[in-house]
Structure formats: C-alpha cells, structure tokens
Amino acid sequence: MSYIVNRNDRLNVFVEDLTHDGSGVAKVDGYPLFIPGALPGEEVEIQVGKTLKKYGFARLVKITKASPDRVEPPCHVFSECGGCQMQHLSYEGQLVQKRKTVRDVIDRVGKLPHVPVHPVKGMKDPWRYRNKSQIPFAEQDGKVVSGFYRTRTHHIVDTDVCLIQSNEADDLMTALKMELHNMGVDAYDERTNLGMLRHLIVRKGRATGEIMVILVTRKKKFTQQDAVIELIKRVVPEVTSIMQNVNSEKTNVIFGDYTVPLYGKSFIVDSIGDINFEISARSFYQINPEQTEVLYGQALEYAQLTGNESVIDAYCGIGTISLFLAQKAKEVYGVEIVPEAIADAKRNAELNNIDNAFFEAGPAEVVIPNWYAEGKRFDVLVVDPPRKGCDEELLNTILEYKPKRVVYVSCNPGTLARDLRILEDGGYRTQEIQPVDMFPHSSHVECVALLEREMSN
Structure with missing residues (x-):
C-alpha cells in the first residue's frame, strides 16, 4: 500500500535532485516533494506544506546528513531574497548540477542521449559579475527600504549589499536609502500608487x-x-550618465515610456572582445560581460567561419552576436522584431567600422524568406531566442531553407531541447552542446548547441 503524503507530516527523506529553481527534490513512494534549501545527496527532516495531486512542497526542518558540497552562503539575506538560489552549494557543485540539468532535459525532452553535453564553462571569480542592477525602493513600516524581492512576492528584502552586483550599485542603494527622507523625496508605494522613487x-x-x-x-x-x-x-564620482525614466502607471513593469538625461551622456560604452557597444538606458545588453565573451566565442567557434560564409543572426537584438560573427564571416544579416534594437545594431556597426553586417526589423520568419527571394543564400544560421525558444514559424523556415549549419544559443535548456528535437526530425543532427554559466549562484544556465544538416536532406 502506497504512503499518502499529508499536510504537516514530518518525514525523513533522501534528496535526489534539484529543480530548475534550486529546490531539492525528494520522493515518497514516487510522490515528489520540493524542498527549498535542500541539496542532492542529503538526508533531511522535512515538514510537508502544500500538497497537490502530482507533487507537493515541504519545509526543511533539519539536515541529518549534509552534502559535501554544502557551504555557508556568504550573503546574509540569501534565505529570504529571491535573487540567488544556489549560494548554499559550492561553486564547483553548482557547475556539476547545471550540467546535469542540461543533460537530463536533453535526454528527456530532446531524446538525444548520444549528444555530448560538455562540462559547464564557469567563472574564476563568480562574484560581483552583474553589470546592471535594478533595485526597487519602497516605503515599508514607515521607512525607506531597498533591496530585492522575496521569491514570488513583491515584498522587498531590505539590504545594503548584494554580492553579485557592482560595489557602486551597493553604495548608491545605501546612500539614497539614507538620504531620501532628509531630502523630502518619498519612495514609491505600489499599493496606493503614491511616492516618487x-x-x-x-x-x-x-x-x-x-x-x-x-x-x-x-x-x-x-x-x-x-x-x-x-x-x-x-557617492560615485565615476558616473558619466544620469538618466530619469518616468513611470506613472500602477504596474510592476519597471520602465515607463519617457526617458530624459539629467547629467552627462545618454549612453555608456562597453566592449565584448574587440567590439564596442553603446548602451542606452533601455538597451538590452548581456548582464555578465566576462561570460558573454565566452558564450559568443563558443558560438563563433561552432559557426566555423573561414571568411567566405554568409550568416543569418536571428533574434539579433542590438547586434552583439552579429558583430562578433562579422569579424570572421563574409557577411552577416541580422533580424530582430524590435525596431529600436535594430537602430542600436546599425549604430554599433558604425561605431566599430563594420561594413559587412546588415540589419532589418521584422519577424524572422518573414524577413528571412524575403532575403532568399532576393537571391541571397546563407551557409550558417545563428539563433539566440528568448526563454520561450524559437517561434514555430522560424523553425519551419530553417527546415525549409536548410542552411548547412545552425548555432543555437539558448538561455533555457527546456526550450532548447524541444527545438533541437524539431530540427532533428527535420534533418539536422545535433553535434554537441556547450553550457556556459552566465549567472553564478542562480539556477540559470545558458548553452550553445551546434547542428549540421544531413547532406541527404
């Protein structure tokens, strides 16, 4: 007779795995329980909380046998803040777990157990890596607070330090919090839609x-x-740009439509490898530039460019991958549905004196057939889609026009596995997958996959 798990049960369980959001997974007679804070290989005492038909949630009461990879989280609000999920796991353990996450989903969803998944490329120093911080301010219990949201809530965990963001962001967060009331500036209250910052x-x-x-x-x-x-x-003498964005709506969306400079330039410049980029207030730009160079370098290696290839960069954004590829390709054509991003991409090409990269705004599944109709032919196609993966129409376009090689850059192993299966069924063969750790101490992992078309197709 199977054991029925009930709310408030106290159980001793063995933790088998981690979920995508960093919770431990234990099974009681095949019934999965998700346990925040527990690590694979641990024996723990838990108290069951919410139970659903196919799975439940439990609270970690006591660790009976700890994982050898368990470490003391250096962040004092780790257990409350939703920004990091894996600080209690050694960095080496995080990389092993992230590879396992990719391996499992490639096997289960992609049905590709024969495809090599390489060890994750991690960072030498996995701290202070974020080049962008978005810090909410609010009035809570009569005082100004700032920090980061508790998991799955809009309650701010008040803190003065975040170990994965820049020191300058920490300093400004603390100084503004201390001085706002003295200046007569109120923090925002999302319940009443009052307050200023x-x-x-x-x-x-x-x-x-x-x-x-x-x-x-x-x-x-x-x-x-x-x-x-x-x-x-x-507080930050190095500041070169101060901008104001106005959002008067009662919403949890961060930005409003109106942005104006208050001091200095309206953009900053950064570089990835030898390519410079102008970054405006609302430009998309990878959060971890050191690992972005690793990620894009891997994409460039998989593209196997000799200088004679024509390349498509679908979901090209502001041209980051396109301009990387243009250094080695005959020509690169980037397509992106957001017109403002295409304007940024064209400006970045000019900034770097790159004249073999061309950009067009529109849906990739519409623009790419138009390019073929104009007589253009492409050897390599690179995709870097959002978390939802490639649009079905784009996958159909790839299968219709059959570029010899596809390089798939992914921020979601689940949708990567799904799309690889579709491309495999259409005549491509996945050669290998290289995970890259773009977000240390979180559960996220990015991948680059190489696919080649079978010559008979």
Whole structure:
C-alpha cells in the first residue's frame, strides 16, 4: 500500500535532485516533494506544506546528513531574497548540477542521449559579475527600504549589499536609502500608487568603467532633483550618465515610456572582445560581460567561419552576436522584431567600422524568406531566442531553407531541447552542446548547441 503524503507530516527523506529553481527534490513512494534549501545527496527532516495531486512542497526542518558540497552562503539575506538560489552549494557543485540539468532535459525532452553535453564553462571569480542592477525602493513600516524581492512576492528584502552586483550599485542603494527622507523625496508605494522613487538602475561598462544611473520616478518633476544628482555624483564620482525614466502607471513593469538625461551622456560604452557597444538606458545588453565573451566565442567557434560564409543572426537584438560573427564571416544579416534594437545594431556597426553586417526589423520568419527571394543564400544560421525558444514559424523556415549549419544559443535548456528535437526530425543532427554559466549562484544556465544538416536532406 502506497504512503499518502499529508499536510504537516514530518518525514525523513533522501534528496535526489534539484529543480530548475534550486529546490531539492525528494520522493515518497514516487510522490515528489520540493524542498527549498535542500541539496542532492542529503538526508533531511522535512515538514510537508502544500500538497497537490502530482507533487507537493515541504519545509526543511533539519539536515541529518549534509552534502559535501554544502557551504555557508556568504550573503546574509540569501534565505529570504529571491535573487540567488544556489549560494548554499559550492561553486564547483553548482557547475556539476547545471550540467546535469542540461543533460537530463536533453535526454528527456530532446531524446538525444548520444549528444555530448560538455562540462559547464564557469567563472574564476563568480562574484560581483552583474553589470546592471535594478533595485526597487519602497516605503515599508514607515521607512525607506531597498533591496530585492522575496521569491514570488513583491515584498522587498531590505539590504545594503548584494554580492553579485557592482560595489557602486551597493553604495548608491545605501546612500539614497539614507538620504531620501532628509531630502523630502518619498519612495514609491505600489499599493496606493503614491511616492516618487520607484527603482534605481545602475549600469557599468566592465571594459571602460563608465557608469550610468537611471532613476525611475512616478512623476517627471520631483523635489530636490538637483540635490539627488549631486548625491549620486558624490557617492560615485565615476558616473558619466544620469538618466530619469518616468513611470506613472500602477504596474510592476519597471520602465515607463519617457526617458530624459539629467547629467552627462545618454549612453555608456562597453566592449565584448574587440567590439564596442553603446548602451542606452533601455538597451538590452548581456548582464555578465566576462561570460558573454565566452558564450559568443563558443558560438563563433561552432559557426566555423573561414571568411567566405554568409550568416543569418536571428533574434539579433542590438547586434552583439552579429558583430562578433562579422569579424570572421563574409557577411552577416541580422533580424530582430524590435525596431529600436535594430537602430542600436546599425549604430554599433558604425561605431566599430563594420561594413559587412546588415540589419532589418521584422519577424524572422518573414524577413528571412524575403532575403532568399532576393537571391541571397546563407551557409550558417545563428539563433539566440528568448526563454520561450524559437517561434514555430522560424523553425519551419530553417527546415525549409536548410542552411548547412545552425548555432543555437539558448538561455533555457527546456526550450532548447524541444527545438533541437524539431530540427532533428527535420534533418539536422545535433553535434554537441556547450553550457556556459552566465549567472553564478542562480539556477540559470545558458548553452550553445551546434547542428549540421544531413547532406541527404
């Protein structure tokens, strides 16, 4: 007779695995229980919380036998904050677990157990790597707080330090929190849609040291604006750009539509490898530039360019991968549905004096057939889609026009596995997959996959 798990049961269990969000997984007669804070290989005592038909959730009560990879999290709000999920696991253990995550989903969803999944490429120093911080401010219990949201809530865990963001972001977060009330500036209250400062955003160019500070406010005009600007300049003398974004809506979306410069330039410059990029307040730019160079270097290696190839970069964004590829390709054509990103991509090509990269706004599944109709032919196609993976129409376009080689850059192993299966069924063969750790101490892992078309197809 199978054991029935009930709410408030106290059980001793063995933790078998981790979920995608870093919770331990134990099974009681085949019934999975998700346990935040537990690690694979551990024997733990738990108290069952919510139970659903196919799985349940439990609270970690006591660790009876700890994993040898368990470490003391250096962040004092790790157990409350939702920013990191794996600080209690050694960095070497994180890399092993992330490879296992990719391996499992490639086997289960992609049905590709024969495809090599290489060890994850990690960082030598996996701290202070974020070049962009988005820090909410609020009034809680009569005081200004700032920090990061508790998991699956909009309650801010108040803190002065985040070990994965820049020191400058820490300094500004703390200084503004201390001085806002003295200046007569209120933090935002999302329940009432009152207050002024909603978010502090800090962007830093790793290669150049340039810093942009963005104040997201509820109104365009706010009290002591000049004093706030001077405070920022005093706390972070390296600041080269201070911007204001206005968001008056009652929403949890960070940015509004109106952005204006308050001090300095309206962009900062950073570089990945030999390519420079202008980054504006709302530009998409990879969060971890050191590992972005590793990721794009892997994509370039898989593209196997000799200087004679024509390449498509689907989901090209502001041209980051396109311009990397253009250094080795005959020509690169980038397509992206967001017109503003295409404008940035064209400007970045000019900034780097690259004249063999061409960009067009529109859906990839529409633009790419138009290019073929114009007589263009392509040897390699690179995709770097959002977490939802490639649109079905784009996958059909790839299968219809059959570029010899596809390089798939993915931020979601689950949708990567799904799309690889579709491309495999259409005549491509996945050669290998290289995971890259872009977000140490989180459960996220990025991958680059190489596919080649069978010559008979």
